[in-house]
Amino acid sequence: MQLVVGRIGRAHGIRGDVTVEVRTDEPELRLAPGAVLLTDPPSAGPLTVESGRVHSGRLLLRFAGVGDRNAAEALRNTVLIAEVDPAELPDDPDEYYDHQLVGLDVVLRDGTRVGEVSEVVHLPYQDLLSVTTGDGREVLVPFVERIVPEIDLEEQRAVIDPPPGLIDPDRAETAGSDAGQE
Template sequence: MLVVIGRIGRAHGIRGELNVDIRTDEPERRFAPGSSVVAGRRRLTVTKARHHGGRLVVAFDEVPDRNAAEALHGTVLEAEVDPADVPEDPDEFYDHQLVGLEVRSGDAVVGSVTGLVHLPYQDTLAVDVDGREVLIPFVTELVPVVDVRGGFVTVADVEGLLDPSKAENAASDLEA
């Protein structure tokens, strides 16, 4: 099973190094020299990884120069994990653990998680609400409870969050 661990940003220098936006709490494990990652249809082998200016800079065997690095800009990086594995941090989850969970708002069941969308700056829950897909930013303020064992997530009771027709008022509710 594949899990998202990062997204390739800009090339760093001329030797094929890449800035990586980290999407894992285990970057030292996932980007350890010798480990492999999946980048689209390619498998890449990490040769080195270091932090530079608050970002992770990674070099791969298969990316010899800046041109090759620039061609990978925006590519999602994934790692293979055993489906039975769970992250060590209790506040971390693999995508497959979230799919199928009930979505609750207050005491009501309002839908179910159908997936996770990995956007450049944050992850977003895809939720089926009465047959329509609703995207909810996967942040603590909007998804305060994730109970994988209990089989549910709780979303904040914010007007417009689950009903886009009421979204115009949602921004003012959050500011209040």
């Protein structure tokens, strides 16, 4: 199984360091020295992490064989991909790898089917589940416990409790007009 773990940003300094936009909850594991990463585009890699450090809140990595600023700049926008054993699970029981979530049936608390998780979108402050509904629409569901109270990997389903209008935009207008009435 492959996981996207980062994207290379601009070069930093003259010795081949690059900034990395981290896209994993486990950078200390996935982006550690010695880690071998596949790349997109494939022609850029594989890349082996030689060293890493945090500088001014940004992760800086140096890859084996990338010894100067020009070589580092040539890697800009390259996506970093880690190979992960599909049986491997995160240490925290409330965390999930993307491949565990993609394909799950999405249902409301009462069991009504909403659709299927098609992608996990990682944003700086919050992850979203991209759900393809039965009628083909894409709905972005914030992946927070209040809205997604249950992930059941054995049953292959995600139970959601969405606020009015998240799944059905028509409900938002009704809920909004009812809110002001006593």
